[in-house]
Amino acid sequence: MDQYIGKMLDNRYEIxxxxxxxxxxxxxxxxxxxxxRMVAVxxxxxxxxENADFRRRFRDESLAVAQLSHANIVSVYDVSRSGxxxxxxxxxxxxxxxxxxxxRRGKMDWREALHFITQIMRALxxxxxxxxxxxxxxxxxxxxxxxxxxKVTDFGIACLASASQTLTQEAxxxxxxxxxxxxxxxxxxxxxxxxSAGVVLYxxxxxxxxxxxxxxxxxxxxxxSSVPLAPREIDPDIPEALELICMKAxxxxxxxxxxxxxxxxxxLEKFRKNNSVDLGYIRADLEEPxxxxxxxxxxxxxxxxxRKERTPAEEKKRDKKLIAIVVGGFAAALLVxxxxxxxxxxxxxxxxxxxxxxxxxxxxxxxxxxxxxxGIKGVFQxxxxxxxxDSNYQPGQIIEQDPKSGHVRKNNLKITVWICAKxxxxxxxxxQGEDVQDAKVELTNLNLNLNVQIREVYSxxxxxxxxxxxxxxxxxxxxxxxxxxxxxSKGPEIxxxxxxxxxxxxxxxxxxxxxxxxLTVGAHQYEYDATVPEGSVIRQSLAPKTxxxxxxxxxxxxSKGPExxxxxxxxxxxxxxGEYLNPELGILNVEIRQDTTVVYSTxxxxxxxxxxxxxxHTFTGDKGTSITVYLYINGTEVASQVVSF
Numbered sequence: 001m002d003q004y005i006g007k008m009l010d011n012r013y014e015i016x017x018x019x020x021x022x023x024x025x026x027x028x029x030x031x032x033x034x035x036x037r038m039v040a041v042x043x044x045x046x047x048x049x050e051n052a053d054f055r056r057r058f059r060d061e062s063l064a065v066a067q068l069s070h071a072n073i074v075s076v077y078d079v080s081r082s083g084x085x086x087x088x089x090x091x092x093x094x095x096x097x098x099x100x101x102x103x104r105r106g107k108m109d110w111r112e113a114l115h116f117i118t119q120i121m122r123a124l125x126x127x128x129x130x131x132x133x134x135x136x137x138x139x140x141x142x143x144x145x146x147x148x149x150x151k152v153t154d155f156g157i158a159c160l161a162s163a164s165q166t167l168t169q170e171a172x173x174x175x176x177x178x179x180x181x182x183x184x185x186x187x188x189x190x191x192x193x194x195x196s197a198g199v200v201l202y203x204x205x206x207x208x209x210x211x212x213x214x215x216x217x218x219x220x221x222x223x224x225s226s227v228p229l230a231p232r233e234i235d236p237d238i239p240e241a242l243e244l245i246c247m248k249a250x251x252x253x254x255x256x257x258x259x260x261x262x263x264x265x266x267x268l269e270k271f272r273k274n275n276s277v278d279l280g281y282i283r284a285d286l287e288e289p290x291x292x293x294x295x296x297x298x299x300x301x302x303x304x305x306x307r308k309e310r311t312p313a314e315e316k317k318r319d320k321k322l323i324a325i326v327v328g329g330f331a332a333a334l335l336v337x338x339x340x341x342x343x344x345x346x347x348x349x350x351x352x353x354x355x356x357x358x359x360x361x362x363x364x365x366x367x368x369x370x371x372x373x374x375g376i377k378g379v380f381q382x383x384x385x386x387x388x389x390d391s392n393y394q395p396g397q398i399i400e401q402d403p404k405s406g407h408v409r410k411n412n413l414k415i416t417v418w419i420c421a422k423x424x425x426x427x428x429x430x431x432q433g434e435d436v437q438d439a440k441v442e443l444t445n446l447n448l449n450l451n452v453q454i455r456e457v458y459s460x461x462x463x464x465x466x467x468x469x470x471x472x473x474x475x476x477x478x479x480x481x482x483x484x485x486x487x488x489s490k491g492p493e494i495x496x497x498x499x500x501x502x503x504x505x506x507x508x509x510x511x512x513x514x515x516x517x518x519l520t521v522g523a524h525q526y527e528y529d530a531t532v533p534e535g536s537v538i539r540q541s542l543a544p545k546t547x548x549x550x551x552x553x554x555x556x557x558x559s560k561g562p563e564x565x566x567x568x569x570x571x572x573x574x575x576x577x578g579e580y581l582n583p584e585l586g587i588l589n590v591e592i593r594q595d596t597t598v599v600y601s602t603x604x605x606x607x608x609x610x611x612x613x614x615x616x617h618t619f620t621g622d623k624g625t626s627i628t629v630y631l632y633i634n635g636t637e638v639a640s641q642v643v644s645f
Contacts, residue, residue: 198249
């Protein structure tokens with residue numbers, strides 16, 4: 001049984017179950033009793049926690065990462081220590097790793113890959129702006145949530161790992177995503193994360209890794225010296241611009257790689273807006289120039305002549321020199337390969353002079369007997385982890401040991417053992433239909449130290465978190481230390497939504513169909529369009545035939561119809577010329593005309609001193625246009641004006 005299951009850290013975090021394990025830490029599901037919420041607790045493994053300097057760096061790095069706050073980064077709630085246990089409390093993410101997602105989906109549609117890589121780069125941009133480099137970007141460290149968003153995990157652990165030059169077995173699993181400078185052991189910066197992100201994008205687009213090999217060494221060497229097959233050579237449907245972004249991110253030459261996450265995000269945004277965008281560079285710009293001398297034919301006659309000019313003694317001396325150069329060069333090459341292998345994959349032995357000890361077999365011995373054994377006494381420390389019932393051994397005898405016999409140790413000279421206890425039995429209780437946490441409490445109350453394992457499956461019958469069945473079944477005999485498998489519902493299987501083409505539909509019909517399909521309709525955008533009827537969808541934010549997670553937001557751009565013309569008004573006033581105000585003229589017929597059209601007419605009595613001496617009219621026209629208007633008196637044009645709108 002895991003030593004932390006059921007343990008309370010700082011009288012606050014109750015450890016419930018193991019949900020993940022890596023090279024440096026284990027991750028547990030836990031309940032925060034202070035805030036009454038479920039969290040994830042990452043605990044350093046025992047062998048690392050014993051190193052005080054490592055614990056200090058772990059705490060410093062974790063506190064730095066705790067300052068990160070971004071929608072695409074798993075939140076760190078707390079960094080603490082309980083006794084000798086160093087731990088980080090993080091957001092409990094409801095989702096699966098990007099690696100698991102790709103294993104289920106295979107090669108992604110490039111639109112979905114664009115959706116994921118954009119979020120990953122936003123997370124890296126935020127972290128880099130605060131001086132945090134991840135150094136272990138890979139699909140296993142990226143969580144895909146039910147709403148289609150992603151969260152990058154393991155920032156603190158990755159940063160800390162960079163402090164050590166020794167690569168663990170788990171680190172070797174990252175060799176497919178390692179940057180060339182990491183493989184060489186050079187200084188790393190934000191560009192190392194960009195390279196790894198490029199590999200992730202490559203894998204999403206093509207459904208395969210850029211480099212494969214029979215060993216980690218061969219893969220690392222390819223990162224250093226090879227150029228991967230272009231994504232479009234695997235799938236011609238991948239847009240050329242997206243291929244360029246991927247290959248630029250994966251440039252082995254640091255100077256040709258994206259200098260920052262923001263620079264890569266800028267190109268991704270350009271591509272998102274225009275799939276045919278010209279990014280300002282081509283594939284050839286990303287390739288290393290070939291620097292080979294041309295092969296030249298050397299005439300045989302010249303060789304013979306040169307040999308004749310040398311004495312036999314000189315010839316012999318030259319041959320010895322040539323052999324020395326060849327042997328020296330070959331030895332140097334072997335040394336480089338050996339150092340590369342030793343540095344990158346074997347790690348640096350911090351204590352090469354340490355004596356090795358072979359772990360003896362202590363099974364069947366009592367602890368007292370084991371402590372007096374040759375090869376144990378004065379070398380190894382025996383530590384009892386607990387007891388289990390085992391019919392093959394007598395009570396008090398050692399039934400299990402870690403490390404197992406035959407293993408060789410240079411440090412951490414400790415053998416953890418489990419002692420045979422008296423077998424205790426009971427009957428399996430009925431937990432079907434119960435909440436999984438309640439079921440685990442019931443099993444704990446049996447006091448049989450049961451190893452409860454969880455298997456999650458989709459179910460239309462049982463709500464998420466409910467127990468579907470147990471193995472052993474209800475009523476079957478169980479004994480202390482037995483493994484109990486609870487099959488727990490994940491709820492109905494969430495299938496991806498295929499986006500339909502809503503263009504041309506009325507916005508109400510489009511919104512109804514989208515919501516019925518499982519999408520979330522965002523706030524509509526409106527613009528004028530003379531070709532699409534008012535109230536109909538011009539375009540949509542999600543491309544048709546794209547598969548997205550349920551609940552993904554779709555935004556419709558809706559037509560406002562043809563753009564209305566913008567008009568303005570101008571008032572024109574004409575003064576009646578003085579020669580027409582003679583009382584002898586009597587009644588005047590006054591007109592204002594636009595071209596030949598009379599738009600205003602009146603009469604003026606010149607014998608009346610109070611009669612108007614001017615006429616006005618207001619004209620309407622489109623902005624930016626102009627017209628000419630005329631004043632006519634008794635049928636004769638007497639004045640004109642140009643009216644500008």
